[in-house]
Amino acid sequence: xxxxxxxxxxxxxxxxxxxxxxxxxxxxxxxxxxxxxxxxxxxxxxxxxxxxxxxxxxxxxxxxxxxxxxxxxxxxxxxxxxxxxxxxxxxx
Numbered sequence: 001x002x003x004x005x006x007x008x009x010x011x012x013x014x015x016x017x018x019x020x021x022x023x024x025x026x027x028x029x030x031x032x033x034x035x036x037x038x039x040x041x042x043x044x045x046x047x048x049x050x051x052x053x054x055x056x057x058x059x060x061x062x063x064x065x066x067x068x069x070x071x072x073x074x075x076x077x078x079x080x081x082x083x084x085x086x087x088x089x090x091x092x
Contacts, residue, residue, distance in 0.1 A: 018039075022042050
């Protein structure tokens with residue numbers, strides 16, 4: 001699975017509608033409304049790199065209210081749950 005984190009700058013008066021439209025796209029697993037330099041953060045999860053272009057450049061960036069995107073491809077995922085599972089192996 002390929003994961004991309006997409007920072008989305010939107011028209012201020014369209015944030016809720018834009019967020020919901022992005023969340024409804026196939027390949028988008030989550031959308032967060034944020035304070036700070038970006039308005040929304042979308043998490044895109046696809047099986048192949050070509051699908052990133054379809055989801056992000058082909059559909060997400062063309063949604064009404066989206067002004068600009070900045071995409072970051074994830075190499076690895078780290079979480080507390082993953083770490084705890086690793087250290088609990090063989091403790092049964």
